[in-house]
Amino acid sequence: MTHATPVELHDHAYGFQLSEHIASCADCRRAVDAITVERQGLKDVLREVRVEVPADLLVRLEAPRAPRRKFSAPALIAAAVLLGALTWLLFQPKMHVEPPPSPASASTHEEDLEKIIGQLKSSSPLKQELARMALKKYGGIAVPLLERAKADPVLIEECRGFNLKDQEAYRKAQSTRLTVAWKDTPLPDAIDQLRSSSGINFHVTSVDNPYEIRITLKLQNASIVEILDQLKTLTKLSWGRSQGLNPPKSMLVDPPAYEPILVFGTEAPAPRSSAPVRIRSIRGWAAEQLRLKPDTRTAVEYKGLFQRLTLAADPSVWDYLDFAREDVRKLAEDSLRTLYGPPAPDPRYPLNLKLEETVLNITGDTEKSYADEILALGRAEVPIFWDPRLEIPQESITFKVKDLALKHCLKLLIGQKSLDYYVFPEWILITKPEWLPFRISVDTPLWTTVEEVGRAETVIEDLASEVPARQERAAVDAKEAGRRGLSWLVHGNNGVDSKLHRRFLDASASLAADLGIPIANRGREGARQKLTPAQTAILDRTLQVETKSLPLDALLKGQGVKVRMAGPVNPPLLVGAPALTVSNLLRAVTQPLRLDFYLDGDTIVVDTEQNVRAAVEKK
Amino acid sequence: MEMAVDASDPDLIRSGDTGALVKRHYGPVYGLVRRLLRDEVDARDAAQETFTRAIGHLKDFDPRRSFRTWLFAIAANHVRDLLRKRRQLTLDPQTEDQIPQLGLPEKPLFEREARDRIFAALETLPYDWKIVVTLHFQQDLSSPEIAEALGISVNAVRIRLYRALAALRKELS
Numbered sequence: 001m002t003h004a005t006p007v008e009l010h011d012h013a014y015g016f017q018l019s020e021h022i023a024s025c026a027d028c029r030r031a032v033d034a035i036t037v038e039r040q041g042l043k044d045v046l047r048e049v050r051v052e053v054p055a056d057l058l059v060r061l062e063a064p065r066a067p068r069r070k071f072s073a074p075a076l077i078a079a080a081v082l083l084g085a086l087t088w089l090l091f092q093p094k095m096h097v098e099p100p101p102s103p104a105s106a107s108t109h110e111e112d113l114e115k116i117i118g119q120l121k122s123s124s125p126l127k128q129e130l131a132r133m134a135l136k137k138y139g140g141i142a143v144p145l146l147e148r149a150k151a152d153p154v155l156i157e158e159c160r161g162f163n164l165k166d167q168e169a170y171r172k173a174q175s176t177r178l179t180v181a182w183k184d185t186p187l188p189d190a191i192d193q194l195r196s197s198s199g200i201n202f203h204v205t206s207v208d209n210p211y212e213i214r215i216t217l218k219l220q221n222a223s224i225v226e227i228l229d230q231l232k233t234l235t236k237l238s239w240g241r242s243q244g245l246n247p248p249k250s251m252l253v254d255p256p257a258y259e260p261i262l263v264f265g266t267e268a269p270a271p272r273s274s275a276p277v278r279i280r281s282i283r284g285w286a287a288e289q290l291r292l293k294p295d296t297r298t299a300v301e302y303k304g305l306f307q308r309l310t311l312a313a314d315p316s317v318w319d320y321l322d323f324a325r326e327d328v329r330k331l332a333e334d335s336l337r338t339l340y341g342p343p344a345p346d347p348r349y350p351l352n353l354k355l356e357e358t359v360l361n362i363t364g365d366t367e368k369s370y371a372d373e374i375l376a377l378g379r380a381e382v383p384i385f386w387d388p389r390l391e392i393p394q395e396s397i398t399f400k401v402k403d404l405a406l407k408h409c410l411k412l413l414i415g416q417k418s419l420d421y422y423v424f425p426e427w428i429l430i431t432k433p434e435w436l437p438f439r440i441s442v443d444t445p446l447w448t449t450v451e452e453v454g455r456a457e458t459v460i461e462d463l464a465s466e467v468p469a470r471q472e473r474a475a476v477d478a479k480e481a482g483r484r485g486l487s488w489l490v491h492g493n494n495g496v497d498s499k500l501h502r503r504f505l506d507a508s509a510s511l512a513a514d515l516g517i518p519i520a521n522r523g524r525e526g527a528r529q530k531l532t533p534a535q536t537a538i539l540d541r542t543l544q545v546e547t548k549s550l551p552l553d554a555l556l557k558g559q560g561v562k563v564r565m566a567g568p569v570n571p572p573l574l575v576g577a578p579a580l581t582v583s584n585l586l587r588a589v590t591q592p593l594r595l596d597f598y599l600d601g602d603t604i605v606v607d608t609e610q611n612v613r614a615a616v617e618k619k
Numbered sequence: 620m621e622m623a624v625d626a627s628d629p630d631l632i633r634s635g636d637t638g639a640l641v642k643r644h645y646g647p648v649y650g651l652v653r654r655l656l657r658d659e660v661d662a663r664d665a666a667q668e669t670f671t672r673a674i675g676h677l678k679d680f681d682p683r684r685s686f687r688t689w690l691f692a693i694a695a696n697h698v699r700d701l702l703r704k705r706r707q708l709t710l711d712p713q714t715e716d717q718i719p720q721l722g723l724p725e726k727p728l729f730e731r732e733a734r735d736r737i738f739a740a741l742e743t744l745p746y747d748w749k750i751v752v753t754l755h756f757q758q759d760l761s762s763p764e765i766a767e768a769l770g771i772s773v774n775a776v777r778i779r780l781y782r783a784l785a786a787l788r789k790e791l792s
Contacts, residue, residue, distance in 0.1 A: 006721040007781070016762065016777050031723055038724035039756070045737050046654065046757040053645040057667050058638050206627070236761045270643055451638065 140271030276313035279495035378576020386574035387431035460492035
């Protein structure tokens with residue numbers, strides 16, 4: 001019997017030319033196995049550790065104002081001319097000076113991560129537990145450092161996004177060995193066979209016409225991973241592992257029952273990384289606090305200290321786990337759990353429940369106006385306000401639903417106009433997604449993508465600096481980032497020194513106003529007015545309101561409430577509220593319009609925020 | 620059952636989400652150039668240059684091609700230019716399209732213990748063999764993908780791969 005030549009053996013093993021003789025000849029198979037072992041060995045050796053994108057690269061690629069360039073000679077001449085002009089400008093009054101670079105922009109998370117990884121080696125189970133929690137929250141960014149530290153492989157896999165179940169499925173795929181003999185078999189059938197033989201959940205995705213892809217392959221006693229690699233070579237399609245962090249979004253899959261999947265046709269996405277937005281300017285101050293004697297502060301003062309250190313994601317919190325006082329050690333533990341634990345859920349009000357539990361049936365083929373359909377939803381004891389900055393729709397529609405929760409009805413109806421809604425404690429506001437109210441949280445750390453952290457920290461440090469040009473740049477950069485920029489400024493305000501609060505508050509308020517975003521939980525100036533019992537009774541009166549055309553003054557006057565509109569706008573309203581106090585009606589309407597109100601005797605005066613503040617201060 | 624799948628490269632290109640493209644492909648590109656340049660700082664610069672060029676010429680990208688392969692092509696060209704300027708570029712000394720003398724591997728050669736020796740042996744390879752080896756073993760690219768990235772035929776990939784294997788075995792034996 002003539003055996004295959006070394007070249008034929010290599011061609012078979014590397015998929016250049018498959019040979020039926022080799023597939024059926026034990027001697028040749030052994031030779032191919034030796035080549036395959038060598039091939040896999042080379043793959044293992046050459047496999048690179050995963051690396052994170054440097055934040056500065058992302059910023060550079062996104063910001064055309066600071067591109068990395070090499071200059072040609074003409075460009076250098078042009079630059080020289082420009083330099084001359086700039087030199088001349090230096091002697092002009094009020095020139096623009098490029099602000100100095102921000103220290104935060106060059107910072108990385110490596111130092112913080114090293115400190116956390118150091119806790120893994122501690123003999124304290126608590127420190128180990130907290131460190132694992134923290135590293136998993138950082139995700140992919142921690143992997144290269146953990147690999148360098150030769151940390152627990154299970155933890156490294158978890159940081160890559162593969163939870164324990166995912167890891168178990170992959171181990172099974174490595175250890176389960178099968179013999180397959182496919183001849184012109186459609187790809188889905190081959191995958192079905194792998195699924196039924198191994199008990200592993202497979203899924204083919206991102207493959208056009210998979211039944212047209214035919215597989216001819218014979219393998220004996222090969223692991224699932226090896227079979228998938230061979231399929232990959234044959235079909236030029238990737239395969240990957242599903243990640244617990246990214247379970248299927250399908251309506252057909254209930255996440256708790258989610259089973260890990262080996263996905264054919266697409267690679268596993270790169271591991272997710274996140275990092276906390278730090279307030280680096282307080283690090284010196286934070287280090288000093290550690291040196292104070294244990295009895296310097298009361299328990300309440302320590303609580304305040306930890307709140308600030310947590311929001312600033314300051315690594316000194318770890319050091320308090322060894323503090324002399326037990327109550328302080330406990331506070332430090334709680335802080336670390338807040339910083340590295342799951343994010344606090346958004347607040348839920350009774351209205352949220354009502355939206356979920358109220359089920360509607362809207363039948364009939366009659367066309368109604370869109371506005372009437374909105375009002376009909378409001379009749380289910382849920383006060384609904386159409387953002388008064390939006391035009392009230394006039395067209396007619398047919399809207400039918402059967403046994404659908406009010407929440408979904410609302411989404412369905414306003415989704416037609418690409419609108420969204422926001423739940424206040426007492427009412428619901430329908431508005432544009434970019435105008436959705438922003439809720440300030442004073443006790444939640446801000447985690448986001450690594451590249452966004454770089455931008456956020458730069459903005460915060462710039463605004464906290466005493467260089468006017470940097471402060472200006474912070475305002476511009478925050479505005480460029482839109483709603484995200486607003487969250488950075490609000491977060492910065494929570495962590496910076498108290499003497500900077502006014503600066504951060506003003507910057508946040510100014511940006512929110514520019515973006516048209518109301519601050520959901522900001523107190524109004526008019527609320528500082530001292531009211532008489534009679535005036536309080538006016539505002540506490542409950543009304544039943546429904547209109548799709550009346551402005552605020554006409555609506556209130558129709559209910560016997562005295563009102564004077566002194567503000568610049570008084571648009572028609574679309575409001576459906578079966579029971580709402582006068583005060584809440586006014587707040588819901590005036591907030592998006594940046595108006596406010598106060599009482600002059602028994603008359604409600606609606607005016608700009610500044611005018612209301614002045615009037616209240618005068619009273 | 621459906622599977623959550625991130626947006627495809629063409630989708631990201633269409634939507635102008637260059638950040639997501641960079642995030643997805645930075646690791647492989649960095650891994651490739653690091654292996655070719657053997658220096659982390661150089662590799663960082665080369666990876667950065669690759670993405671700067673790619674994003675700058677995104678309009679020239681043919682969406683029917685693989686974006687990853689296109690990136691590798693840019694990276695390979697850049698590294699080649701860099702090595703040429705440094706006079707460190709060694710090319711395949713054999714010009715004819717001939718399959719080398721191939722034996723069979725000795726099993727222990729490529730085991731993990733030999734890692735440093737393998738890296739040292741890789742360094743002895745001419746650039747155009749080394750890049751085929753790196754794209755295949757490190758980046759898991761198929762032969763047609765390597766051919767597309769390097770602008771050569773699949774048979775040329777095969778010959779370079781076999782020459783590299785023969786050389787590595789000889790070096791490590």
